[in-house]
Amino acid sequence: MPPSNDRILRHPGLVPLWKSMEREHRAKQLTAVALIVIGLATCLFTLRYSAVFPFLGALAATLGVYWLVRLLGEQPAAAWREELREHPERIVWVYGMVTERMPFGLNLMRSATLYLVDDRGEAHDFSLRPDQLLLVTKTLNRLLPHAEFGYTEEREQRHRGTVTRYNRTPYG
Secondary structure: OOHHHHHHHOOHHHHHHHHHHHHHHHHHHHHHHHHHHHHHHHHHHHOOOOOHHHHHHHHHHHHHHHHHHHHHOOOHHHHHHHHHHHOHHHEEEEEEEEEEEOHHHOOOEEEEEEEEEEOOOOEEEEEEOHHHHHHHHHHHHHHOOOOEEOOOHHHHHHHHOOOOOOOOOEEO
16 A cells, blocks of 8 residues: 555545544434333333333333444544455446525525445445535545546446436536
């Protein structure tokens, strides 16, 4: 691996991508904790009324604990840094999409999603702020010069085998 790739991985232009991965991971952890709490509360408050609801609550809490333990063992940002450092050639296509929600013509909310498609055709998506999408895409362009950037139906057909028809605004 060229030493310049390691510098690019530490570039401030990729910080929003790493933060997005960490934010999503924290949200999953909080969901698992909420599942545990709701399951235990269900057990506690329905124990004297029924046998079914405490069982379901215990099952939900157990699944929540299992999920939380698995999540605590993962570090997605570190795993992606390692993947991009060791095997950047596996990412073959990068594109972004900005979604605007405009009820009654008022632009109330914009969100952006960055897609990294690997050589197996799997798309990995990351939520970003729309103003960060271009910076992250340009930085990834330096890190992944072999990859294709930007959305076209031909690229989707080639990399994923199907075309999804959306009114897309291509960024990247």
